[in-house]
Amino acid sequence: MHDLVAITALSGAEPRVDAVGGVTCTEYPGVAIASVAARLGQEAAARKALSNLIGAPAPDVGQLAGETVKAFWASPDQWMIEAPFGTHEDIADQVKAAVGGTASVTEQTDGWTRFDLKGEHIPAVLELMCMLDLRKIDSGSASRCAIHHIGCFVLCRSPELFSIYGPRSSAGSLHHAIITAMRSAL
Amino acid sequence: MIINHPLLGPRDASEFTYLGDASLIDRPDWQDENAADAFYEYGYLRDNPAGKHQELWFHEAGDRSWLVVTRDTTTHEIFKVELARDVARARGRSK
Numbered sequence: 567m568h569d570l571v572a573i574t575a576l577s578g579a580e581p582r583v584d585a586v587g588g589v590t591c592t593e594y595p596g597v598a599i600a601s602v603a604a605r606l607g608q609e610a611a612a613r614k615a616l617s618n619l620i621g622a623p624a625p626d627v628g629q630l631a632g633e634t635v636k637a638f639w640a641s642p643d644q645w646m647i648e649a650p651f652g653t654h655e656d657i658a659d660q661v662k663a664a665v666g667g668t669a670s671v672t673e674q675t676d677g678w679t680r681f682d683l684k685g686e687h688i689p690a691v692l693e694l695m696c697m698l699d700l701r702k703i704d705s706g707s708a709s710r711c712a713i714h715h716i717g718c719f720v721l722c723r724s725p726e727l728f729s730i731y732g733p734r735s736s737a738g739s740l741h742h743a744i745i746t747a748m749r750s751a752l
Numbered sequence: 753m754i755i756n757h758p759l760l761g762p763r764d765a766s767e768f769t770y771l772g773d774a775s776l777i778d779r780p781d782w783q784d785e786n787a788a789d790a791f792y793e794y795g796y797l798r799d800n801p802a803g804k805h806q807e808l809w810f811h812e813a814g815d816r817s818w819l820v821v822t823r824d825t826t827t828h829e830i831f832k833v834e835l836a837r838d839v840a841r842a843r844g845r846s847k
Contacts (some may be wrong), residue, residue, distance in 0.1 A: 613772055627760065627762065628759075641817060642817060697764050697766075699761070699762075702761075709760075710814050711767070711814075717812075749783060
């Protein structure tokens with residue numbers, strides 16, 4: 567048997583934590599992700615199946631919804647699904663079982679890296695990084711945008727907790743962008 | 753330039769990439785008798801109006817949808833923004 571050691575997207579044995587002026591940026595590897603795209607003509611059925619899976623109505627444009635398994639809007643009739651990695655490592659299979667033939671499911675876990683921003687004045691950090699209309703963003707908002715030319719999802723879980731998803735292969739650049747903005751703004 | 757995305761609201765043009773004339777939606781039938789001529793025209797011939805123009809834009813740094821933007825090429829005024837799939841379906845395309 568190989569004896570392999572799991573490392574995070576930033577190559578650490580433990581998730582990186584950076585704190586600047588009351589805001590904490592935490593690397594968050596413990597999440598499993600899959601994408602769901604409703605098939606042509608099956609949009610309503612896919613939305614219903616998704617709703618059963620997450621225990622809430624399928625999120626509309628720019629929204630995040632769900633309990634343990636959450637979904638956020640990515641594009642018309644497309645969603646990203648996130649769930650704790652420990653219990654949902656096979657998330658694509660679980661989602662596929664839920665949506666059946668109504669939608670196509672793609673495993674996304676290793677494609678993305680997640681940073682959680684916690685604290686006050688997070689909008690002051692975000693407004694240096696992306697062009698989102700932060701005054702319109704509140705709990706349950708999910709938007710895709712570019713941060714330092716990197717395509718990211720910005721999720722607002724509460725005014726004091728935001729998650730940023732970016733491509734795992736750009737984790738270092740995204741982390742640099744976030745930390746630089748935190749040092750400038752806070 | 754601000755593009756008023758039909759789903760996401762006003763977004764800066766730097767989030768989008770430009771493809772070209774929205775007539776690209778009207779892809780000819782490859783089984784048609786005149787397919788060769790039709791594809792020649794489809795591939796190479798474009799109107800180049802100074803004024804109102806329908807064009808395809810891709811929301812690359814957003815929800816990655818294709819849009820049909822009706823824009824005045826001389827003033828950059830934008831009259832209408834629609835999802836390309838809605839435009840294509842309105843023109844009789846199935847997808």
